[in-house]
Amino acid sequence: MAESLILIEHDREQVKRPALHAITLARQLGGEYALLVLGHGLDGIAASLVSYGASAVVVADDPALAEPLADRYATVIAEAARGCGAKTILGTSSTFSKDVLPRAAALLDAPMVTDVVDIEEMDGSISYRRPINAGSMFAMVKMEGDCRVLTVRATAFEPPAADAAPCPIKRFHLDAASLPNGIQFISREERTSDRPDLTEARVVVSGGRPLKDKETFERLVGGLADALGGAIGATRAAVDAGMAPNDYQIGQTGKIEWYIAIGISGAIQHLAGIKDSRIIVAINKDPDAPIFQMATYALVGDLYQIVPQLIESIRQA
Amino acid sequence: MKILVPFKSVPDPNDATSAGAAVSAPKSVINPFDEIAIEEALRIRERGEATEIAGVTIGAPAVDEQIRAALAMGIDRAIRIDDSRALDPYAVARILRAAVAKETPHVVIMGKQAVDDDSNQVGQMLAGLLSWPQATFVSKIEFLDTKTRARCTRETDAGLEVVEVNLPAIITTDLRLNEPRYVSLPGLIKARRKPIEVLTCDQLGVTVRPLTTVLSVARPAKRAAGTRVESVEELVTKLKQEAKVL
Amino acid sequence: MDFAWSDQQRELLDAVGRFASQQLNYDVIENDRDSVFNHDAWKKCGSFGIQGLPVPTEYGGLGMDPLTTVAALERLGYACKDNGLLFSINAHLWTAVTPLVYNGSEAQKKKYLPGLCNGTLIGGNAMSEPNSGSDAFSLTTTAVKKGSRYILNGSKIFVTNGPVADLLVVFATMDKTRGPEGIAAFLVEKDSPGMNVARKLEKMGVRTSPMAEVFFENCEVPEENLLGKEGGGAFLFTRSMTWERGCILATAVGSMQRLLETCIRYANERKQGGQSIGKFQLVASKIVDMKLRVESSRHMLYHYAWLSSHRKSVYLEAAMTKLHISDCWVKCCEDAIQIHGGYGYMTEYEVERELRDAIASKLYSGTSEIQRNIVASMLGL
Numbered sequence: 001m002a003e004s005l006i007l008i009e010h011d012r013e014q015v016k017r018p019a020l021h022a023i024t025l026a027r028q029l030g031g032e033y034a035l036l037v038l039g040h041g042l043d044g045i046a047a048s049l050v051s052y053g054a055s056a057v058v059v060a061d062d063p064a065l066a067e068p069l070a071d072r073y074a075t076v077i078a079e080a081a082r083g084c085g086a087k088t089i090l091g092t093s094s095t096f097s098k099d100v101l102p103r104a105a106a107l108l109d110a111p112m113v114t115d116v117v118d119i120e121e122m123d124g125s126i127s128y129r130r131p132i133n134a135g136s137m138f139a140m141v142k143m144e145g146d147c148r149v150l151t152v153r154a155t156a157f158e159p160p161a162a163d164a165a166p167c168p169i170k171r172f173h174l175d176a177a178s179l180p181n182g183i184q185f186i187s188r189e190e191r192t193s194d195r196p197d198l199t200e201a202r203v204v205v206s207g208g209r210p211l212k213d214k215e216t217f218e219r220l221v222g223g224l225a226d227a228l229g230g231a232i233g234a235t236r237a238a239v240d241a242g243m244a245p246n247d248y249q250i251g252q253t254g255k256i257e258w259y260i261a262i263g264i265s266g267a268i269q270h271l272a273g274i275k276d277s278r279i280i281v282a283i284n285k286d287p288d289a290p291i292f293q294m295a296t297y298a299l300v301g302d303l304y305q306i307v308p309q310l311i312e313s314i315r316q317a
Numbered sequence: 318m319k320i321l322v323p324f325k326s327v328p329d330p331n332d333a334t335s336a337g338a339a340v341s342a343p344k345s346v347i348n349p350f351d352e353i354a355i356e357e358a359l360r361i362r363e364r365g366e367a368t369e370i371a372g373v374t375i376g377a378p379a380v381d382e383q384i385r386a387a388l389a390m391g392i393d394r395a396i397r398i399d400d401s402r403a404l405d406p407y408a409v410a411r412i413l414r415a416a417v418a419k420e421t422p423h424v425v426i427m428g429k430q431a432v433d434d435d436s437n438q439v440g441q442m443l444a445g446l447l448s449w450p451q452a453t454f455v456s457k458i459e460f461l462d463t464k465t466r467a468r469c470t471r472e473t474d475a476g477l478e479v480v481e482v483n484l485p486a487i488i489t490t491d492l493r494l495n496e497p498r499y500v501s502l503p504g505l506i507k508a509r510r511k512p513i514e515v516l517t518c519d520q521l522g523v524t525v526r527p528l529t530t531v532l533s534v535a536r537p538a539k540r541a542a543g544t545r546v547e548s549v550e551e552l553v554t555k556l557k558q559e560a561k562v563l
Numbered sequence: 564m565d566f567a568w569s570d571q572q573r574e575l576l577d578a579v580g581r582f583a584s585q586q587l588n589y590d591v592i593e594n595d596r597d598s599v600f601n602h603d604a605w606k607k608c609g610s611f612g613i614q615g616l617p618v619p620t621e622y623g624g625l626g627m628d629p630l631t632t633v634a635a636l637e638r639l640g641y642a643c644k645d646n647g648l649l650f651s652i653n654a655h656l657w658t659a660v661t662p663l664v665y666n667g668s669e670a671q672k673k674k675y676l677p678g679l680c681n682g683t684l685i686g687g688n689a690m691s692e693p694n695s696g697s698d699a700f701s702l703t704t705t706a707v708k709k710g711s712r713y714i715l716n717g718s719k720i721f722v723t724n725g726p727v728a729d730l731l732v733v734f735a736t737m738d739k740t741r742g743p744e745g746i747a748a749f750l751v752e753k754d755s756p757g758m759n760v761a762r763k764l765e766k767m768g769v770r771t772s773p774m775a776e777v778f779f780e781n782c783e784v785p786e787e788n789l790l791g792k793e794g795g796g797a798f799l800f801t802r803s804m805t806w807e808r809g810c811i812l813a814t815a816v817g818s819m820q821r822l823l824e825t826c827i828r829y830a831n832e833r834k835q836g837g838q839s840i841g842k843f844q845l846v847a848s849k850i851v852d853m854k855l856r857v858e859s860s861r862h863m864l865y866h867y868a869w870l871s872s873h874r875k876s877v878y879l880e881a882a883m884t885k886l887h888i889s890d891c892w893v894k895c896c897e898d899a900i901q902i903h904g905g906y907g908y909m910t911e912y913e914v915e916r917e918l919r920d921a922i923a924s925k926l927y928s929g930t931s932e933i934q935r936n937i938v939a940s941m942l943g944l
Contacts, residue, residue: 011475069480070441070451084360095473099453102406102438106445111407111528127532133434134330141530166505182450182486186468186479194666203562246492247474258556258562279560280543296543296560309549314563385574499582502612504624505575 002055005086007077009096010037010045018154018197022090023052025152027160028119029088029126034058036172037079038073040066046169056085065178067185068096074103075179080172081108081147093151105149108114112149114139117156134236142172155256162206192244198231203258206233206248209241210303212286217229220307221262227314228252228260235264263303266291285305318464319369320358321422324387326352326380327433347383349497350428352390353490356471356497357458358426359391366460367536369393377401381513389500389506393441396420396514398521404436406530410442417447417472417525422485423465429454429489440489456493572631582611583642591645591771595916598763598770600727604648609682613639613652618664623677629871633813633864640817644913646920647771649814654723655679657807657928659686659732662748666791666799671750675730687724688732689751689777690800691863692717697933700743700797701732704779708736710900711786713749715757715779723927725760733779734796746796750788757782768919795834796863807928808881809867812888815924816864819857819892822899822917826850829903840902849898856891863887877939886934889924896921 004026009019015037026033032055037045042061051190060076077100089104092099093115102260105112106119118129120140121190127142128150128314131201198204205228207221217238225232234244266289274294283297283303292298299306325348347355372387372395380494384395387552398412417425430437444451454471456477459468464484471478472491482488518524546552556563568576568580570625588801594601608614617632618624627635640649660679663672679683695701704717708769713733714823731751738745751758759778766774791799827850830841840846867880907914925931 015481070444070453071448074441074445094470095454099451101440103445103451105407105438106410106442111405112436112438112442113529114438127341132534133415133433134435137534137536139534142531142532144528144530180448180450182483184451184481186481187524188473188478190476246472258560279556279562281556292514297552297555298543298545299547299549300545306549310552313549313553344614383575388577499586499607499611500578501582501610501615502575502578506625509571552791 001032002034002084002086003034004029004088004090005058005077005081005084006033006035006054007089007097007101008035008037008045008049009092009094010039010042012039012041014043015045015048016094017159018054018094019092020160021154022092022242023054023150023158023160024157025116025119026088026090031087034084034086036060036077037218038065038068038076050166050169051162051164052160052167054120054167055168058172058270059169060172062174062176064179068100068165069183069185070099070103071180073100074107075159076172076174077101077104078107079174083172087147088146089149089216091151092154097151101149101151108147108149110145110149111143112151113143114151115153116150117153128262167255192196196229196231197224198233198256201256203228203230203233203260204233204256205230205260205262206235206264207243207262208235209237209243211238211243220311223311224260224262224307224314227311228314230258233259240258251263261291261295262307264291265289266294318361319371319420320361321417321420321425322351322354322370322372322387322392322424323416323426323427323439324348324355324374324383325431326374326376326383326429328482330432330455336417337416345380345383348431350379350426350430350432350490350492352428352497353492353494354426354428354467355392359418359498360495362391366464371395371422373398373413373420375400375404375412376400378426384513385505385508386500388505388513389425390498390502391504392511392514396439396516399515399517402556403527405502405527406436406438407442407529408525408527410439410446411525412518412521412523413439413443414446415518415521417443419521422435423464424484424486424488425449426458426488426490429491440487444487445501447485447487450486451488452480452482452492455488455490455560456491457549458488458494485535510546568634572634575631575780576634577804579611579613579635580642582607583639586611587643587645587648590753590928592910592916594645594771595647596770596910598655599764600651600728600765600771600773601645603741605646605651605685606682608648608652609680614655614660615680616683617675618660618680622664622672623680623733624884629810629868630865633810636659636810636813637817637820637864640814641819641821643814644821645771646814646818646917647769648816650762650769650772650920650923651724651726651831653811654688655686657803658690658723658813659728661732661806662732662790662799662803663750664848666748666795667750667785667801671790675750675897679730684729685724685727686730686732687722688733688734689719689722689725691721693720696721697930699800700801702734702736702746703739704733704735705739706737706747706749706784708737708786713747713784713786713789714753715749715782715784717779718760718871719777719779721764721774721927722760722777723772723774725777726763726773728760731777733784734791734800734939735779736796737793738883741794743879744794744795746800747793748790748796748799749784751782751784752788752816755784768921768923769909770917770919789889804929805878805881806871808885809864809871810879811928812860812892812924813864815888815921816860818859818874818917818921819860819895821894822914823850825852825914826853826899826902833904849902853878853895853898856895859893860888879938882929882934882937886929886938887929889921889931892921892924893918 007015034056035054036058038060046059116128127140205225211217234248239249258279260281282291327348329344329346361367370392372392375398454472455469457470569736615624619627669784733751736745764774779844863884
């Protein structure tokens, strides 16, 4: 029996590190928590999860689960949740968890809250803080009922310590033949990148619309990110203009320790996404740009002069 | 093939004054991701693969403006479920299930999330309630085998994924699926003659209560301003010595 | 007097505003610098319905009444920063489409109006000549009937849309001795034999609207392309001019409103001497004057349109509207530059371009001097 059941995402070889951050929230919520992994050939992954203080690592390992088909995964997640009597089912926000957890919530007749960044306890009930309006506002919500589902924003929670005594690994018995068959996996194409992920990087270098085009964006923003070993981010305007892919968009990822904004004026949604960063460096030619109101260091000038100089200085530093 | 497009009326995200804060008469628009869903339905029909496109939305009479915009884009008819309560995604999904039962579409195409709430749950919950296949965050849709299946390309964190779903199914749209057409004046005028059916939850045979309540909404706390640096050299020095990040 | 818009009108105006602000405001600075006509934007306007606003629905238009039409154009002017595109649209609407609607035969209307309404055909007119501007009816381009054709000879200048037009309404005289009564109007398709659209003319403003000189050397025009009657050209011109004078600056009212809001925003944000410059009375006063000009222009425009709807003679009101709005527009642009200071002079701030675009409004559709003459004569002077 566990109060919470945490869905842990993996890439078929190892656990995805941000997925573990949901454990931190489960610890805050209190009570026992079990970790759940689905897939096929999960021995290594299951073994890597035994020291996170869970009551058990529940493994649903079957060829029928080799690919993350939402209808099958949601069915198994719901059964596992019922099986361990979990009151809260959690996962870290990702396209995977967003695909399967809401469906599981419906199967459990449970409400769900997405992208939790913080909780508050008042009079024995818990309320959850989450971003709305592309992160320009935050809402405090509460949920009713015996069971609830939520996803956490990885960057809002510290990674959990893995120093507990090992817990048992339990095989979850499922009747593969009775799993739904409505979705077939055909293929995947994964982006390979040497750069760290936005949610995991220590420094993010981000660019806005003034970067003109994809090549310039890659040269200046990418160049600076590489010089610092950081990740690349972009404003919504830059993403819409095709300069950077969707998942680079800042304002959806939360806490970044060190943030460098190039040619970004600072629209409200964007500012909200970075306000918790310890250091913000802003480079913009408009002295009245709103971003300067929250920059730790503000450099007014032409980014086409400044960024190459900065890249040079850092390479020599 | 009949397509059902659920859509939501949201405050205009491009209107700086309406984003979040309660301003006198903020402008409303069709949720951008739902607009993409409507556009896709129209393109599917233009390819000759669909014969009817119906839209459905939940709200008070004020949302009729967005319904007319959807009709002006080109959908054939629309249903407004008259309910002005604050609903949560699960309540919305349960109401939509009743609408699906009434309309019996071959496919439901809808936005992956509403830009005011950003929950990204309704499509998936609806699929679970109906026990229908789902394909989320889709950037390409193709119908196969005399439209008994749909091949969908999905945008994931790591890249792209291609799945095939048996119909009927729920498909939610990603930004990259298409660029919606703008409402034209001829479309607007034609829309005035298209029917809008108004139904209550009672008439649909569904009674729901939201299980999530919003207690409060606030802007993030303001941050104190920092210092101006005059040169790259000064910036690098400060990053090294003060901030200690270099 | 009901000063309110109906729900349907409001819905239409909002759709115009949203369309224009999202679809038409790209590359304007570059196109202005290089005098490039935005074909893509033109086509979008066509499929949106702009070019057919006042045309009866049986010919592919939207059949809008004058008041709704000018309100829609005002909103277009508010939301679209490309005054040149708007100028081309206006020239198309008032110098080609309107004469065709009021004077065309069924066959001519069926042949040309649908394409003119949906943006696939671009229209314009050729009236002014090197030696006849304000003295319009002293034109010297000639038309002679030969068998089943008219043969045109002469040259026209300041032909807006000339370089891109599919159809021009060309005014020529068939009998110089009869003065205005000798003039006829012809529908001349592009590439007609003997027609030469010559060099593009470079202008001070509305540079994204293409303009050319057009030469006619034994240009052949089929007899079915006579617009109206032989000798009816002056009457046709005067009548369509009344429409043109009243409506051509509807978009300018929208532009002025946009300028006003830009100035208010700037005056509030720009700080000098520790406070917003909007707090300085010399700046505030200019903005107040801009507001008064926008309001009075708007009222004159709507009143003119209302009178048009009620079929009253609007010759006087059209002239007054054109005169007043053009004066107001130029003054608003001057004030906007002044309020923006040095930034107002910079291309990238898009304020200086407004003045360059506005100055032409005192020249086309009859110079301000001509408008004053009209009003004076209508006052019995």
